[in-house]
Amino acid sequence: MKPIQVNDLHKTYLQGRLSTKVLKGLSFSLDEGEFVSLVGPSGSGKTTLLHVLGGFEDYDGSVELFGKELKTYTETEKARMRAHDIGFVFQFYNLIPNLTAYENILLASVLGKHKTKDDIMAVLAMVGMEAFAHYHPGRLSGGMQQRVAIARCLINEPRIIFADEPTGNLDYKNGLAIMDLFKTLNIEHKKTILMVSHNEETTRYGTRVLHLLDGKVIKDERLAI
Template sequence: MFHSAGRARREHDTTTIPNISALAVLQGVSKTFGSGDTAVHALARFDLTIAAGELLVVLGPSGSGKTTLLNVVGGIEAPTTGSISVDGRALTGLDAKGMAALRRESLSFVYQFFNLVPTLTAYENIAVLAELTGGAVRFRVERVLAEVGLAECANRFPAELSGGQQQRVAIARALVNRPRLMLCDEPTGALDLDTGRTVLTLLQRLCHRDDRAVVLVTHNQAIAAIADRVLRMRSGDIVDDVQHSTPLAASEVSW
């Protein structure tokens, strides 16, 4: 359900999703930076539910609020109004330790720029995060490297990997703690078409196979075709919310 007046027609009302499948629930959420005449309203007041097993693509031009939406869901920014829960836990009132634990156990982030440590191997870049939760680190790192098709690249440094391989290492790092919700900000923005397809295919498979939710922010309209659901944003508002009954296989997308 949405509260802003004049909202465009939507084909799928997210409030009908059973609570048992909800991984993230936003209620009355807005985000304003600054105050008075210089205030920037990055997000309008709205409700949103993100369901398990859902690949949600968020489209919109620069400044539309896409990245701010990811940041409030991921607990990087606190909403100005409203409440957010992720994997059954309310973000409101969590101290820094509690928020860190939630991100470590339930959330992961993938960005356009890979953010790999250049002096660490692919294995070590992933192991740094795996060690935060302890237990069978080597097994878990090797498992996710195999999962993204890079088992043979474990001992290579980022400079020895292609852009697509670096992004797959970043995804493996995001997967090592088995998060239920993956937040991806322009994950194919620095990649060519063929490499982008590989990354999108991986994200689509991980979402549907493991019943996790993937939220993928992009300005690339073509990527919307692979989504289970598409949100379109403008000026901090959700202006359309459309469910796809037959998403395109990521291997077939073109731009």
């Protein structure tokens, strides 16, 4: 069973009388253990695709997550899927500013698999942030905040990690360090990753590149590792 199987996916946004066709018959599947970069010009539908896969948007066509059509998930099943099976990492980290690094991860754990204090410290150690557990995000650099956000995404042991330009707000050096971390998660921890990438250089950390143009996959490129 493939973690993701998308067939002839269409997505149109309606705003009043304005309709914008964004995804126009997009198909691809993802195997367990792949690290796929999603590239394409601004407006080609990369973020929209992640939002559909996360169950945040309705759509036409077929999207199967873990062998089950997403349209058939109830709201409760979707909430459970988001808390247990998938992890999100965003460009702007999306940490809660008045909670410490530890508490940000604890909150995700309470909403998910109810992990122990040791588990939380272990994911912080995995991203090299155990010494900063009790810091609030405002006292951490962008790269450090992104590490905490990755630890938060790992705490519930997701089956897939979705990341939307996770290095887009970081300087070059911190960006590469975060890419190294994703590569380790893929190779050593066997995490399946689908990452929107703006930058050609970051795609070489993955195993495959999906090129989007105008709402369709125009090229599916497997990389030699």
